[in-house]
Amino acid sequence: MSKITKKIINSPESCVDDNLRGVVALYPSLKLHPKHRTITIRQDADSKRVAVLGGGGSGHEPFAAGLIGAGMLDGAVAGGVFASPPTGHVLYGIKHLYKNNSGGVLVLLGNYTGDRLNFGKAIEKAKIAGIKVEGMIVGEDVASSQNKTGGRSMCGEVFFYKLCGGLSMKGYDLQAIREMAVEANKNMATLGVCLTACSLPGQPPLFEIASDEMEIGAGVHGEAGIEKRKIGTAKEIVALILDQVTAHLKLKAGARVAVMVNNMGGTSIMEMNIIAAETKDYLDKNRIRAERIFCGHLKTSLEMQGFQICLLHLNDVHGKLWLELLDLPTDALGWTGGIMTIRPEKEGEHSDDVDLQTDGLKMDFGHPLSKIEQNITRKSLQAAADELVKNEDLLNKLDSGCGDGDCGITLKKFAEAVKSYLRTASLEHASKILWDLSEIAETDMGGTSGGIYSLGLAAASQALASEETNDRNAWLTAWKNAMQAISKYGGAESGDRTMLDTLHIAAQTFNQTINSDFKEMLFKIIEASENGAKSTANMVARAGRASYVASGYVRDEDAGARAAAIWIKAVLNTIANNV
Numbered sequence: 001m002s003k004i005t006k007k008i009i010n011s012p013e014s015c016v017d018d019n020l021r022g023v024v025a026l027y028p029s030l031k032l033h034p035k036h037r038t039i040t041i042r043q044d045a046d047s048k049r050v051a052v053l054g055g056g057g058s059g060h061e062p063f064a065a066g067l068i069g070a071g072m073l074d075g076a077v078a079g080g081v082f083a084s085p086p087t088g089h090v091l092y093g094i095k096h097l098y099k100n101n102s103g104g105v106l107v108l109l110g111n112y113t114g115d116r117l118n119f120g121k122a123i124e125k126a127k128i129a130g131i132k133v134e135g136m137i138v139g140e141d142v143a144s145s146q147n148k149t150g151g152r153s154m155c156g157e158v159f160f161y162k163l164c165g166g167l168s169m170k171g172y173d174l175q176a177i178r179e180m181a182v183e184a185n186k187n188m189a190t191l192g193v194c195l196t197a198c199s200l201p202g203q204p205p206l207f208e209i210a211s212d213e214m215e216i217g218a219g220v221h222g223e224a225g226i227e228k229r230k231i232g233t234a235k236e237i238v239a240l241i242l243d244q245v246t247a248h249l250k251l252k253a254g255a256r257v258a259v260m261v262n263n264m265g266g267t268s269i270m271e272m273n274i275i276a277a278e279t280k281d282y283l284d285k286n287r288i289r290a291e292r293i294f295c296g297h298l299k300t301s302l303e304m305q306g307f308q309i310c311l312l313h314l315n316d317v318h319g320k321l322w323l324e325l326l327d328l329p330t331d332a333l334g335w336t337g338g339i340m341t342i343r344p345e346k347e348g349e350h351s352d353d354v355d356l357q358t359d360g361l362k363m364d365f366g367h368p369l370s371k372i373e374q375n376i377t378r379k380s381l382q383a384a385a386d387e388l389v390k391n392e393d394l395l396n397k398l399d400s401g402c403g404d405g406d407c408g409i410t411l412k413k414f415a416e417a418v419k420s421y422l423r424t425a426s427l428e429h430a431s432k433i434l435w436d437l438s439e440i441a442e443t444d445m446g447g448t449s450g451g452i453y454s455l456g457l458a459a460a461s462q463a464l465a466s467e468e469t470n471d472r473n474a475w476l477t478a479w480k481n482a483m484q485a486i487s488k489y490g491g492a493e494s495g496d497r498t499m500l501d502t503l504h505i506a507a508q509t510f511n512q513t514i515n516s517d518f519k520e521m522l523f524k525i526i527e528a529s530e531n532g533a534k535s536t537a538n539m540v541a542r543a544g545r546a547s548y549v550a551s552g553y554v555r556d557e558d559a560g561a562r563a564a565a566i567w568i569k570a571v572l573n574t575i576a577n578n579v
Contacts, residue, residue, distance in 0.1 A: 005199035012202035016058045036092040039065040040075035050168045051101035057082040062334030063299040069332030072165040082221040084114030090122035104132035104174035110153035111139030117451025120489035142191040143217025149491035154190040155262035155299040156310045166325035187313040189248045194218040194306030238278040253287035260310040265300035365429035366465040374427040380574040384567040385415035398559035407559035410449045417444035434461035459485035497539040499560035505532035522572040533565035
């Protein structure tokens, strides 16, 4: 059994917040909003320009709070270690920046399911509230580029902070900046290797790797790569990486590039200097001109020993502007350091409070439930919550092969919060119940699962709100809307080895049996959901975290699909036994 890795922290639970306190202790020109794990530039007046907001899981320092400063980010939202920040925190960051940046807010997010879901819902909520905001999903990883939703975001995301921050300082509008970012994403590619695994605070290393091996295509969330190889020399490893990166970008002799050599966290400066030299030699040999080489800790993976190389093709159309933006001065500490370390004469105490009591949503709650229907609803939700708690260990075990082994823990949190909700909640309107459950998923679950359930439940709620009845057709419409919302931001569909495989086949059966005997319909849906969960055991993962790792790590049923089958069975059995 692997030993827990030693780390100098106070506790695994407090390490993210302690880290953020350290950032502002070192750089008091930055402002910490502790309740929302958000750091921003101190700002009192409207800049009239576009603000750029970044963020994601912690453990990647200096990304993203360390890249705040004039000419880069205006703010960053931190999640747990390798976990997406919750929707509410992202929404707070958007609202806070919009107060003093009337040009709007551009939200840069990584191409990971949790970030897509949580940042996506925050952006949609902000738009409903009347905020001028756009999102841009960054993804430039070569190793995962064949994934259905595109490559993961790696250190190239830092290039976007510099490019978009520079355009904002030059006065470009929100749409123009986003369009430029979309174009840059097409001209950027990253690939990396690691020699050792990292470990979450209080945990052992995330995977095993022999002393003479390296992982090709390792991610920044501690996940293993797509291939193991025997370790070679620095020259051989750099050539292995750049052969794939230059081929991916279709670079030819005469091309111009900006280079980022990113330290994954545990690689020495001596090694990084050698890697940088070999990178330049390789490009010179292939007559590709490296106009700039940036090297150092930019987007790390805790203490992982390894590195990534990212190339930005400075093409004939945009290259001159991109190079100009990269050369613009910035006082962001993670890029060049500078005057951000100077303490202001008057820091000032201004309210951090942004009105988060309303998200701007205005909706009718639709047709009311009868007293009998309310009673059945309460029993059904209680039964589902009980079953999720009961199956915590099973879901954790299913998740451990390709995720971080916390699916059961996450759903248990949701279940316990639902139980608490049921003790006092009014269950008069189905649409209101689903909306409340969506908010519970957002605040109590967290991570990818919280984003998935929150988005799905919110979409189902809005569908029921516009219905004049609570009949079978209304519920089928709500079910379909939930799946569409999950697919929109999660990027998955039926057949991709996710919870949608359970939901899709169950919805199909619901549709096919909608006019049959009521209890017979319920039991057929239960049977279909069971078959949907079982079918994922033989699927190739094409979306979600399981799709980022080699197929050998993916075994048995998908945890999310099994969880959906568990609560569907509990809810529908309870309904059948009470009608």
